[in-house]
Structure formats: structure tokens, C-alpha cells
Amino acid sequence: MAKVAVLVFPGSNCDHDVYHATKHVLGQDARFVWHKEGSVGEADLVVVPGGFSYGDYLRAGAIARFSPIMKDVVRFAATGGLVLGVCNGFQVLCEAELLPGALMRNASLRFACKDARLRVESTATPFTAELETGEVLTVPVAHGEGNYTADDATLDELEAEDRVVFRYVDAAGEAVPEAAPNGSARNIAGVRNARGNVLGMMPHPERCVEPVLGTADGAKIFRSALAHLGAEVGDVA
Numbered sequence: 746m747a748k749v750a751v752l753v754f755p756g757s758n759c760d761h762d763v764y765h766a767t768k769h770v771l772g773q774d775a776r777f778v779w780h781k782e783g784s785v786g787e788a789d790l791v792v793v794p795g796g797f798s799y800g801d802y803l804r805a806g807a808i809a810r811f812s813p814i815m816k817d818v819v820r821f822a823a824t825g826g827l828v829l830g831v832c833n834g835f836q837v838l839c840e841a842e843l844l845p846g847a848l849m850r851n852a853s854l855r856f857a858c859k860d861a862r863l864r865v866e867s868t869a870t871p872f873t874a875e876l877e878t879g880e881v882l883t884v885p886v887a888h889g890e891g892n893y894t895a896d897d898a899t900l901d902e903l904e905a906e907d908r909v910v911f912r913y914v915d916a917a918g919e920a921v922p923e924a925a926p927n928g929s930a931r932n933i934a935g936v937r938n939a940r941g942n943v944l945g946m947m948p949h950p951e952r953c954v955e956p957v958l959g960t961a962d963g964a965k966i967f968r969s970a971l972a973h974l975g976a977e978v979g980d981v982a
């Protein structure tokens with residue numbers, strides 16, 4: 746059983762979804778870690794969940810990045826510990842410079858809340874190692890600032906190093922610009938760090954881990970990470 750630390754900032758609102766997914770659906774030892782703690786404690790996987798930390802003031806994730814717990818998340822990541830940032834968590838990881846780039850306001854300037862199709866681009870991270878390159882997952886998005894951006898050199902480097910993990914695609918599986926719900930550069934929905942132990946993604950895998958939720962595709966990402974950790978996994982989804 747893997748130990749899962751779910752961070753909680755003032756304004757987090759997907760923390761309980763991650764807890765439910767990892768504890769009740771996948772049968773892991775999950776617990777919440779308040780952002781004022783100095784340590785993630787004994788953990789195999791740290792999840793930085795979605796929400797509106799600090800009300801998205803300044804920029805989404807810009808204040809949470811200075812919460813005391815983030816120093817230990819940086820340390821944990823440096824030791825090779827698995828870190829997953831979802832939506833606001835992805836924004837926090839970019840602000841903390843654990844991942845490159847930034848998430849800007851959606852090109853539409855509207856909050857986007859709908860199912861997205863994600864194509865798996867890289868399996869060189871424990872989070873997708875058990876998936877197939879080219880496999881398309883249906884995972885919901887819910888964000889106002891999901892427009893991934895970085896300078897061209899950084900985007901080229903991410904592509905050259907196989908660090909784009911997910912792209913938004915249309916029904917035909919093509920990464921056409923209209924398929925991105927937010928205007929993301931090169932349709933990027935998720936990226937990893939060079940080592941592969943840190944993944945940030947805008948769509949919410951924790952919201953689709955059981956058939957009753959419409960799709961259980963999100964469970965594949967957690968299952969892949971848990972397989973890497975050698976954890977026995979529950980059999981609900």
C-alpha cells in the first residue's frame with residue numbers, strides 16, 4: 746500500500762476528490778497535509794490538488810508556491826519522489842519551478858468546464874508507464890487559467906526530450922488547436938520534469954476514477970504510478 750500525501754492549501758477544492766480516488770477507490774494509505782506543515786511526512790506520492798489556492802490572487806498558484814510545505818515538496822522531488830500536480834497543482838508546480846512554463850488565462854477568457862480528450866504522448870514517467878503512446882483518455886477539465894505557455898526554445902526542448910506527456914486532441918485523435926479548451930501552446934495538457942518523477946496536468950484524473958463518474962480513465966494514471974511503487978491496488982475501477 747502506497748502512502749499518499751494530499752496537500753491542502755486555503756482554497757484547495759479537489760483535495761477530497763484525490764483522497765477519495767486514492768483511498769477509497771484505489772485502496773491506498775492517503776492523508777491530508779496542511780500547507781503550513783514543514784514536511785510531507787512519510788510519503789511515496791505527493792499530490793498537489795486542484796482548486797483556487799489563495800483565491801487565485803496575483804496568478805493561480807503564485808502565492809501557494811511560497812507555502813511552507815513547498816520547500817519540502819521540492820526536497821521530496823529532488824530525491825526522486827513522485828509528485829503529481831493537477832490543475833491548480835500544476836500551476837503551483839510551475840510557479841515553484843519544479844516544471845517549466847506557466848499557465849495563463851484561457852484564450853477564451855472564460856472558465857472551461859468539460860470533458861477533454863487527452864492523447865498520451867510520453868510513457869517515460871511512472872504516471873503513464875503502464876499506458877500506450879497514442880492512447881486517448883477522456884478526462885474532464887475545469888479551469889480559467891489553463892493556457893500553457895513557454896518560450897519556443899523551452900517548448901522545443903520539452904518535445905525533444907519527450908517531456909510533453911499529454912496533448913489535447915479532437916474526436917479524430919488529432920492535436921488541432923480547436924481541440925485545446927484553453928489555447929495551450931502546441932496543445933499541451935501535461936508535462937513532466939527531466940527525471941520523470943514530477944508530472945503536472947490541467948485535466949483532473951481524480952474526477953474520473955469510477956465508471957459511475959462517466960469514465961474511469963483517470964484511474965489509469967494513478968494505477969500506473971502505483972504499479973511503479975509496487976503498491977497493491979484496489980479493484981473498483
Ligand SMILES: NC(=O)CC[C@H](N)C(=O)O
Nearest residue numbers: 795796832833888889890
Ligand atoms: N480546478 C482547478 O484547479 C482550477 C485552477 C485555477 N483556479 C483555475 O481556474 O485555473
